[in-house]
């Protein structure tokens with residue numbers, strides 16, 4: 001079969017028109033005047049039933065063709081939920097919000113998917129004083145299932161589970177679609193804007209492993225939203241404004257008096273920070289001068305702005321090295337960007353009467369929140385609270401964001417809760433319309449389960465960490481004697497791919513809410529759920545066609561002409577697994593938990609191995625080793641697996657290589 005989109009589109013149009021006229025006819029038949037005055041009542045009723053029957057068939061085939069002629073991947077779970085949702089509402093109209101639970105099944109004997117709503121519905125009915133056996137409800141649901149394109153059969157099991165078996169031909173056609181069109185996400189109803197605030201280190205202070213987590217997780221979230229068609233603004237909310245600049249500038253003036261004309265060679269900004277902090281804590285005069293510097297910086301005196309910029313540039317260069325390694329793109333819009341807006345924001349809260357004075361400070365109390373926001377300090381300066389209120393205002397009203405996500409450690413959870421609540425209190429946004437969310441994550445621990453530190457107890461510098469990753473990855477490749485097989489260029493590429501891929505994957509594959517133990521040994525292990533394993537599995541799958549001398553053009557052609565057979569149990573399992581990709585992405589869109597994607601990719605890789613172990617893709621002559629037969633539909637299954645894996649890697653920010 002060949003997809004002819006135009007042909008299908010015109011048929012769909014035709015069907016839609018027919019449905020319209022049929023519906024109108026049915027409506028006129030329902031008109032009591034019409035019926036009571038006509039002697040052909042029974043005849044009309046029969047006609048009515050026939051029309052309804054035809055209408056259903058038309059609707060069903062329309063849905064089928066709509067799915068198959070669309071270039072995007074179908075979310076099977078979502079489609080099942082639509083179908084079951086309709087049946088559930090029809091079978092229990094007395095329940096306002098009947099629970100809808102459809103999940104994929106791991107064990108083939110229970111069907112491909114399962115609907116577990118009947119039990120919960122029985123509970124709800126019981127609460128209303130109606131006693132019904134869940135199995136009866138399940139039966140009713142099945143009776144009410146609308147005609148559809150994807151269910152082969154259903155059966156009731158246990159206390160009231162409904163096992164769902166998918167239509168093989170339909171699944172096979174979805175796979176062909178995927179092979180022909182590539183991984184195309186479902187279309188968005190409207191273009192939405194997402195702001196992701198991530199990475200966000202502080203100028204002159206060290207960029208630590210917490211910022212590394214934020215960078216990795218935030219980047220991956222952005223990639224997911226971008227793939228799904230959102231308009232994404234990646235913001236680096238760097239800490240570039242605050243009292244620490246007073247002492248830094250004062251120290252700069254002393255160390256590099258000619259800083260205005262000669263660029264100061266600050267090699268190690270962290271050491272520079274430490275020195276100035278030490279002086280700030282011990283020298284009274286220095287401390288005084290540092291305070292004056294803050295005031296003069298905030299009143300935007302040019303020399304002080306220049307000094308501030310110089311210091312920011314040194315940090316910026318350091319951050320950029322990390323971003324380059326990790327292939328992260330982000331726009332810097334630090335706290336200083338919101339300076340003027342902060343004044344306005346404080347005014348807005350004052351005008352509405354939300355500000356309380358407390359020993360010279362200005363506080364905002366939000367009902368239901370235990371801690372108030374400090375919007376102005378007693379010295380007149382602004383705080384982290386003020387800058388986040390201003391940033392939120394800017395993102396809502398200037399950027400007009402529909403979704404705003406903050407990726408920081410969970411320790412900042414309360415801060416964001418209060419900021420969001422304050423913004424709602426003053427009427428800036430309605431959480432039903434705009435999604436504003438803190439995506440928190442746990443701390444990074446060392447292998448000793450204590451806070452991640454170097455042997456000597458210092459904080460680990462990110463560049464040192466990344467370099468160690470590179471070294472370890474090369475050791476591993478050499479240990480496996482890959483240096484004897486790969487060209488020097490391939491070896492370097494593999495080294496970077498493995499090192500940075502593993503660091504990212506180790507982070508992303510754990511539930512971000514939990515603390516996470518950083519271990520090079522674990523992440524570089526090529527067994528288990530690691531990037532090393534997945535990258536290797538991927539290159540192996542990619543090489544199957546190459547080793548059988550099948551080029552891309554042949555595969556492309558086969559995708560259009562060869563039916564993907566799914567008769568073998570392992571083919572069927574793999575086919576369904578490949579098609580779960582959109583359902584995984586949809587879930588992550590809802591809970592922002594990226595480990596689900598890692599778990600899925602790992603499951604896909606192991607399901608592939610099961611398939612590959614029991615289904616021959618090419619058959620070779622035992623003696624000569626020559627290829628005697630290519631099972632092209634299986635080659636297509638390999639190709640579909642690799643295509644989905646590649647997209648998954650892309651979202652995780654992992655760069656697979658041709659040879660490893």
Ligand code: ARG
Pocket residue numbers: 197199200201202237238239388391406407408
């Ligand atoms: N600079 C802060 C830190 O290092 C993170 C900023 C996160 N973003 C925000 N809008 N507050 O902890």
